Amino acid sequence: MRLLSDSIGRKAVMAVTGLMMVLFVVMHLLGNMTIFAGANGINTYAEKLHALGPLVWVTRVVMLVAVLAHLVISIQITLENEAANPTKYAVDRALRATFASKSMIWTGLLLAVFIGYHLLHFTIRALPGMVLGTDALGRFDVYAMVTDAFHKASIALAYVVGMVALYLHLSHGVQSLFQTLGLSNDKLQPAYGAGGKVLSTIFLIGYGSIPVLILLALAGK
Amino acid sequence: MSAHETMNLKLIVWRQAGPNQPGRFETYEAKNITPHHSFLEMLDVVNEDLIKAGQEPIAFDHDCREGICGMCSAVVNGVPHGGQQRTTLCQLHMRKFKDGDAIYLEPWRARAFPILRDLVVDRSALDKLIQTAGFVSCHTGGVPDGNAVLVGKPQADYAMDAAECIGCGACVAACPNSAAMLFAGAKVSQLAELPQGQVEAPQRVAAMVQAMADNGFGNCSNHYECEAACPKGIKVKFIARMNREFIKALALEKVGAVNTARLKSE
Numbered sequence A: 001m002r003l004l005s006d007s008i009g010r011k012a013v014m015a016v017t018g019l020m021m022v023l024f025v026v027m028h029l030l031g032n033m034t035i036f037a038g039a040n041g042i043n044t045y046a047e048k049l050h051a052l053g054p055l056v057w058v059t060r061v062v063m064l065v066a067v068l069a070h071l072v073i074s075i076q077i078t079l080e081n082e083a084a085n086p087t088k089y090a091v092d093r094a095l096r097a098t099f100a101s102k103s104m105i106w107t108g109l110l111l112a113v114f115i116g117y118h119l120l121h122f123t124i125r126a127l128p129g130m131v132l133g134t135d136a137l138g139r140f141d142v143y144a145m146v147t148d149a150f151h152k153a154s155i156a157l158a159y160v161v162g163m164v165a166l167y168l169h170l171s172h173g174v175q176s177l178f179q180t181l182g183l184s185n186d187k188l189q190p191a192y193g194a195g196g197k198v199l200s201t202i203f204l205i206g207y208g209s210i211p212v213l214i215l216l217a218l219a220g221k
Numbered sequence B: 001m002s003a004h005e006t007m008n009l010k011l012i013v014w015r016q017a018g019p020n021q022p023g024r025f026e027t028y029e030a031k032n033i034t035p036h037h038s039f040l041e042m043l044d045v046v047n048e049d050l051i052k053a054g055q056e057p058i059a060f061d062h063d064c065r066e067g068i069c070g071m072c073s074a075v076v077n078g079v080p081h082g083g084q085q086r087t088t089l090c091q092l093h094m095r096k097f098k099d100g101d102a103i104y105l106e107p108w109r110a111r112a113f114p115i116l117r118d119l120v121v122d123r124s125a126l127d128k129l130i131q132t133a134g135f136v137s138c139h140t141g142g143v144p145d146g147n148a149v150l151v152g153k154p155q156a157d158y159a160m161d162a163a164e165c166i167g168c169g170a171c172v173a174a175c176p177n178s179a180a181m182l183f184a185g186a187k188v189s190q191l192a193e194l195p196q197g198q199v200e201a202p203q204r205v206a207a208m209v210q211a212m213a214d215n216g217f218g219n220c221s222n223h224y225e226c227e228a229a230c231p232k233g234i235k236v237k238f239i240a241r242m243n244r245e246f247i248k249a250l251a252l253e254k255v256g257a258v259n260t261a262r263l264k265s266e
């Protein structure tokens, strides 16, 4: 039996890496909410987080491995599935499959692009024209960097598109991971489904509110 | 609709002369169909007309015509067996249709199920899964004496629910990935639940997962189309069970507690 080549083994890896990313996304959202406490809020949070030093780096490396494993296996599996079902029906009627479940590879690839862009943007801070200064207490000014970026409609829109992709990916993905890990049955499955929808809606509204509210100048002035 | 009223329908049917031959849709008229005709009887009527007209009748699979053998198989308007819950095509009746309806008829489509002719596909890939991993290799003897092998009622019911599968392959036909996880999961779960099957559960699930890949089936994306299409109501909880059995077996193997390479049919 092989974890990285058997069908269920690879799906289990996707489910575990998916779960790791979901947990990361929960923590990241909690951290990001400090932006609504203003400059002092998010700048303090950012400084405290970076003060954790090695812990931050361990998390980064672990998450990078998880994202890459998830990405590589998802492409492999999707290509295999396509090859297993080469001829489509003339009448394509789904009984239970959803738009979200059928577009996992596309919302996933969109997320890959988003993750790359987002890291270049706010983590590596290597995009042209960014506001990279310090605040009155001499700390790196995350607040100014973020609000400046989201005052541009194109950037705010790019983040919202990313969050819609995340919403779709997880509205199928969360319940799917429990099924893949064998932690489901008839009674639990609807609960996972509902829980996954609630969680992905929270992510959509929580993360989405940051660029939208800043763009509409309801926050960040 | 009264018993004497009849209807005429338009059938758009996949016709293919043989394996690896090009196929195409042909349109036929189904005339004078009563609400009491079963779907297959309706096809019989159409075929009689075709034979009278000197044309090749539509080939379709069937045997018992009472919903137990699993032979009938066609995708009706995009849904295997036509979409009436827990109903095989042979048990679907024409009262579900109305005069003038257009009906698309297609064969099961999956790489693992090559088309033999028209609506008839080769489903022996499912037999291969059973031959490779769907058995117990201990001698079970004849019918055991009552209460000689103790099986609890919930376990017996669970195993019976899984064993309800008639092997028609609608799950594979409905799956966007042509995966056989519902079929395989039902067998793995049924045997893992019973005392005779528990011993070899790790070897069985390992062999089953390998056999699915070897026979051209896809991976499970948890769309749950299979459960919706299954004429016997087999649930995806059996797929979750197979996933669980797999992860358990993998863990047992990694710590050296079992060798999953061994599953012998004697």
Ligand code: HEM
Pocket: A011, A014, A015, A017, A018, A019, A021, A022, A025, A067, A070, A071, A074, A075, A077, A078, A104, A105, A106, A107, A108, A109, A111, A112, A115, A169, A170, A172, A173, A174, A176, A177, A178, A180, A181, B220, B221, B222
């Ligand atoms: C890096 C880019 C990504 C790609 C290309 C991708 C692709 C995919 C694909 C194709 C599937 C379905 C696999 C199948 O058909 O069986 C999937 C499942 C999943 N993804 Fe992603 N994904 C990505 C990022 C993410 C992120 C960022 C998260 C979480 C925040 C995530 C969470 C999940 C979960 C929970 C599942 C369900 C696993 C299962 O079916 O057991 N993915 N992903």
Ligand code: FES
Pocket: B061, B062, B063, B064, B065, B066, B067, B068, B069, B070, B071, B072, B088, B089, B090, B091
């Ligand atoms: S012909 Fe036997 S189940 Fe339909």
